[in-house]
Amino acid sequence: MEEITEGVNNLHVTAADSHKKNRIQVSNTKKPLFYVNLAKRYMQQYNEVELSALGMAIATVVTIAEILKNNGLAIEKKITTSTVDVKDQSRGRPMQKAKIEILLGKTENFNELLASTAEERDVGDGEAQS
16 A cells, blocks of 8 residues: 555656646636536537546536536546645645645537537527627
């Protein structure tokens, strides 16, 4: 068990891995709907999106993933949880924070669902203007 702990502590994330084009790093300062719309655009471009968060923002990531799944837009491919060492700004010492990464892929009918919601929005906008 100590070897595993040592291996995890010595684990280094490569630069390529930390700058994935389809990764959204979620904070709890923005509303989940902002990230839902962003995730839809990422899935259109890359066919999948990785939502990542630390600490208190984990609940926001789970909410985003559930909204996308319940609307039939995404399927869950992978969930990873871990802890990471983060330097505490006020005390200057490292502390551990929980981390979650959720990989979502497009459903087969993603494009049709996205088109139908855009149509509904356009019809709603037209009614509001008249």
